Amino acid sequence: MKRRDTLKALTATAFGAAVLPAEAAAAPPPQAAPVKVPGGRLREEAVKDAKLMAERFFTASELRTVTILSDFIIPADSKSGSASAAGVPAFIEFMMKDQPAQQTPMRGGLMWLDSQCTKRFGKKFADCGRNNQIAIIDLIAYPEQALKDMKPGVAFFNMMRNLTATGFFTSQMGIKDLGYLGNVPNKWEGVPADVLEQYGL
Amino acid sequence: MNLFNIKEQPQVYDAVIVGSGAGGGMAAYVLAKAGAKVCLLEAGGYYDPADPKYITQMKWPYESPRRGASTQLRPFGDFDAAWGGWDIDGEPYSAVKGTDFKWFRSRMLGGRTNHWGRISLRFGPDDFRRGSLSGVGDDWPIGYDDMKPFYDKVDRLVGIFGSVENFPNEPDGLFLPAPKPRLHELMLKKAAANIGVPIIPSRMAMLTQKINDERGECFYCHQCNRGCYAYADFSASSVLCKPAVKTGNTTLINGAMVREVLTDDKTGLATGVSYVDVATMQEKQIRAKTVILGASACESARLLLNSKSPRFPNGLANTSGVVGKYLNDSTGASRGAFVPALMDRKRYNEDGVGGMHVYTPWWLDNKKLDFPRGYHIEYGGGMGMPSYGFGFGMEGMNGKYPTRNGTMKPAGGYGAGLKDDYRRFYGAYVGMAGRGEPVPLETNYCEIDPEKVDKYGIPVLRFHYKWSDYEIKQAKHMQDTFEQIISSMGGVATGPKPDASTNYGLALPGQIIHEVGTVRMGNDPKKSALNSYQQAHDVKNLFVVDAAPFVSQGDKNVTWTILASSMRTSEYIVDQVKKKNL
Numbered sequence: 001m002k003r004r005d006t007l008k009a010l011t012a013t014a015f016g017a018a019v020l021p022a023e024a025a026a027a028p029p030p031q032a033a034p035v036k037v038p039g040g041r042l043r044e045e046a047v048k049d050a051k052l053m054a055e056r057f058f059t060a061s062e063l064r065t066v067t068i069l070s071d072f073i074i075p076a077d078s079k080s081g082s083a084s085a086a087g088v089p090a091f092i093e094f095m096m097k098d099q100p101a102q103q104t105p106m107r108g109g110l111m112w113l114d115s116q117c118t119k120r121f122g123k124k125f126a127d128c129g130r131n132n133q134i135a136i137i138d139l140i141a142y143p144e145q146a147l148k149d150m151k152p153g154v155a156f157f158n159m160m161r162n163l164t165a166t167g168f169f170t171s172q173m174g175i176k177d178l179g180y181l182g183n184v185p186n187k188w189e190g191v192p193a194d195v196l197e198q199y200g201l
Numbered sequence: 202m203n204l205f206n207i208k209e210q211p212q213v214y215d216a217v218i219v220g221s222g223a224g225g226g227m228a229a230y231v232l233a234k235a236g237a238k239v240c241l242l243e244a245g246g247y248y249d250p251a252d253p254k255y256i257t258q259m260k261w262p263y264e265s266p267r268r269g270a271s272t273q274l275r276p277f278g279d280f281d282a283a284w285g286g287w288d289i290d291g292e293p294y295s296a297v298k299g300t301d302f303k304w305f306r307s308r309m310l311g312g313r314t315n316h317w318g319r320i321s322l323r324f325g326p327d328d329f330r331r332g333s334l335s336g337v338g339d340d341w342p343i344g345y346d347d348m349k350p351f352y353d354k355v356d357r358l359v360g361i362f363g364s365v366e367n368f369p370n371e372p373d374g375l376f377l378p379a380p381k382p383r384l385h386e387l388m389l390k391k392a393a394a395n396i397g398v399p400i401i402p403s404r405m406a407m408l409t410q411k412i413n414d415e416r417g418e419c420f421y422c423h424q425c426n427r428g429c430y431a432y433a434d435f436s437a438s439s440v441l442c443k444p445a446v447k448t449g450n451t452t453l454i455n456g457a458m459v460r461e462v463l464t465d466d467k468t469g470l471a472t473g474v475s476y477v478d479v480a481t482m483q484e485k486q487i488r489a490k491t492v493i494l495g496a497s498a499c500e501s502a503r504l505l506l507n508s509k510s511p512r513f514p515n516g517l518a519n520t521s522g523v524v525g526k527y528l529n530d531s532t533g534a535s536r537g538a539f540v541p542a543l544m545d546r547k548r549y550n551e552d553g554v555g556g557m558h559v560y561t562p563w564w565l566d567n568k569k570l571d572f573p574r575g576y577h578i579e580y581g582g583g584m585g586m587p588s589y590g591f592g593f594g595m596e597g598m599n600g601k602y603p604t605r606n607g608t609m610k611p612a613g614g615y616g617a618g619l620k621d622d623y624r625r626f627y628g629a630y631v632g633m634a635g636r637g638e639p640v641p642l643e644t645n646y647c648e649i650d651p652e653k654v655d656k657y658g659i660p661v662l663r664f665h666y667k668w669s670d671y672e673i674k675q676a677k678h679m680q681d682t683f684e685q686i687i688s689s690m691g692g693v694a695t696g697p698k699p700d701a702s703t704n705y706g707l708a709l710p711g712q713i714i715h716e717v718g719t720v721r722m723g724n725d726p727k728k729s730a731l732n733s734y735q736q737a738h739d740v741k742n743l744f745v746v747d748a749a750p751f752v753s754q755g756d757k758n759v760t761w762t763i764l765a766s767s768m769r770t771s772e773y774i775v776d777q778v779k780k781k782n783l
Contacts, residue, residue, distance in 0.1 A: 040254075040255060040260065040280070042246075053266070072615050072616065073615045073616070075617055077617045077621075091268065094267065095267060098266070098267050098272075099270070141613050141615050142611040142613045143612060144612050145611050154613075157613075157615075158596055158613070161596065161613065161619070162592065162594070165591065165593070166268065166587075166589055166590060166593065167268070169587045169591050169623060170262035170587050170591060171262075172263055174587070175261070175262070177624070178624060179548035179624070180584060180585075180586055181549060182422070182586055183259060183261065183586055185422065186420065186421050186552070187421065188381070188551075188553045190380075190382070191382075191383065191387065191551070192547075198547070199384065199387075199388070201384075201387045201388070
């Protein structure tokens with residue numbers, strides 16, 4: 001504690017009611033660390049994003065499940081790495097805080113999945129072996145084939161599939177994989193000749 | 202001592218302008234260039250798309266923690282240039298039960314021109330006389346010939362690309378070269394031609410060639426909505442407000458939320474405005490010989506209705522009682538489609554300009570249809586930069602089309618096969634959106650809410666707006682046309698066809714952000730607030746230069762007409778001052 005702060009603390013505590021009436025009426029807001037405002041952000045946006053970053057939504061156990069599921073959905077292949085290697089779990093964590101309406105379907109979906117696994121295999125999803133994990137995922141990953149009582153799982157898995165795909169293909173790794181070649185200054189000269197020919201245009 | 206601590210500025214400006222968007226920015230530009238001392242008031246903050254402090258252009262999705270998803274402050278995505286949106290903290294509005302209106306505002310220098318799609322269509326001769334042509338609605342007090350010289354000047358000053366087409370009621374301008382169509386646009390053009398729907402190069406306010414030393418040339422990043430650090434697209438902040446300030450004749454005050462127009466009770470003339478300095482919440486005043494409102498259609502109406510005095514008990518410029526009435530927004534309906542022929546596309550950079558390279562102007566005769574006004578069609582698609590939402594809904598797609606080896610598989614899924622699906626479906630979608638002309642109705646209006654105020658203590662707006670059968674039938678026609686185009690190009694429309702239960706997908710009033718008409722002009726002071734120069738019938742030194750004066754809006758996005766009519770009014774003001782009439 002700095003000397004100035006020590007004195008302040010002494011004034012307020014050791015000497016009892018030595019505060020001005022105005023201070024007593026409204027406690028000063030807690031001192032947050034000053035937020036650095038990045039380019040392209042308004043201060044209020046930087047403050048909000050810093051606050052969301054500091055919060056935690058997923059428990060360690062939930063995050064483990066989200067990570068496993070995201071890598072089932074987008075695994076590494078010959079072209080690029082997996083969802084977790086592209087930072088998808090952290091992106092999903094942020095979106096839960098940024099769009100709180102997603103929290104209940106996500107948390108509830110994870111709970112539903114664990115309860116199903118516990119019923120079937122005596123263990124939560126993350127603690128199941130790979131074969132059992134695949135067995136349960138196969139029951140919820142194909143909406144048109146899924147049994148009626150698996151529908152909550154289907155809805156949850158659709159949500160996970162969407163968030164994983166968006167998180168992956170908006171990452172540096174995913175954009176490279178996809179082959180998006182824009183976002184660079186250029187001169188548009190029209191559709192390449194070989195493409196015109198391919199489509200008979 | 203003044204109870205409310207009102208600060209009076211002693212200076213008397215030649216003009217005070219409220220709002221720095223297309224209308225206010227143009228007025229500041231013309232008047233300052235003519236040597237007038239101008240005070241330009243903007244409720245929002247300063248903005249310069251070339252200042253790194255504000256730049257969002259050329260950022261990658263992963264530079265946003267939400268990957269470009271929308272926020273309350275940026276409803277069109279985390280990189281969109283415009284600050285504000287439908288829902289601004291402390292600035293409420295409402296719609297009475299059974300009616301709707303969504304009010305989009307941009308609180309920043311340049312206003313909504315920072316958000317705008319840059320589609321820049323002139324009204325045609327017929328658009329000024331729909332009343333007499335169709336028997337529904339009203340004519341303007343001016344015609345295309347009055348506006349043409351100003352459209353020409355705006356083309357030269359601001360810059361617009363397009364092509365000379367001699368298309369009926371779609372006047373050609375002084376165009377820079379139009380960019381060539383993208384692949385899906387060529388496919389759309391061919392498909393639409395087969396069913397008699399024309400598609401021509403779009404007309405938009407980006408510089409495909411350099412026009413002066415202050416502004417650069419388009420470098421085809423597709424991100425005009427993020428603001429352009431080369432100033433190669435039009436926004437009022439870069440193209441009008443900054444040059445106006447540079448003359449030395451314009452005092453720009455940001456964070457100035459205007460409360461009312463002040464008048465002299467004896468002469469009935471406007472004497473200036475009072476505003477709330479949003480940083481200090483202090484009330485201040487600006488004195489001026491002429492007051493010009495360019496705050497946006499609804500905000501200008503609100504200002505006039507809130508400017509009550511013993512002499513003007515119904516609000517200012519409102520002897521006719523027409524202020525707030527005839528509020529009308531473009532109609533809008535859209536449909537998307539998947540184009541199987543575009544699966545597994547070759548990759549190349551097809552960003553292009555920020556928006557479509559082609560569009561469909563209104564091509565039919567309403568006399569042969571069951572609705573009285575037309576629409577144009579805007580097109581989207583291509584291999585765009587992925588952002589939040591990319592890949593959503595794959596479970597509705599990948600079960601319907603064969604895999605690379607020609608077999609079918611169940612929808613949804615996971616794993617390497619699914620990962621490959623995202624690559625295969627990338628860039629294989631098109632979208633189309635109709636933007637139509639509504640019939641302005643007296644029963645669609647905004648008024649002052651008798652009970653509510655915003656955080657500045659300014660009474661807020663309450664809306665009454667319902668679409669009529671005219672617009673609903675037009676939306677139905679749009680949906681039929683979209684399906685025909687999609688079918689003609691071998692596409693598969695996404696989702697069910699919007700039907701009567703949703704008004705055929707007709708957007709809610711306000712959602713297209715083309716609202717006009719709340720302070721209409723006309724020759725009869727009993728039926729209009731402004732004369733044909735957008736000058737108040739009741740108060741000769743009061744003008745409105747946004748879209749509030751417009752009697753109707755054509756099926757043309759109105760920004761180019763705001764620019765042209767604000768320029769026309771501003772030149773009229775200069776002329777009237779010279780003639781000592783003002």
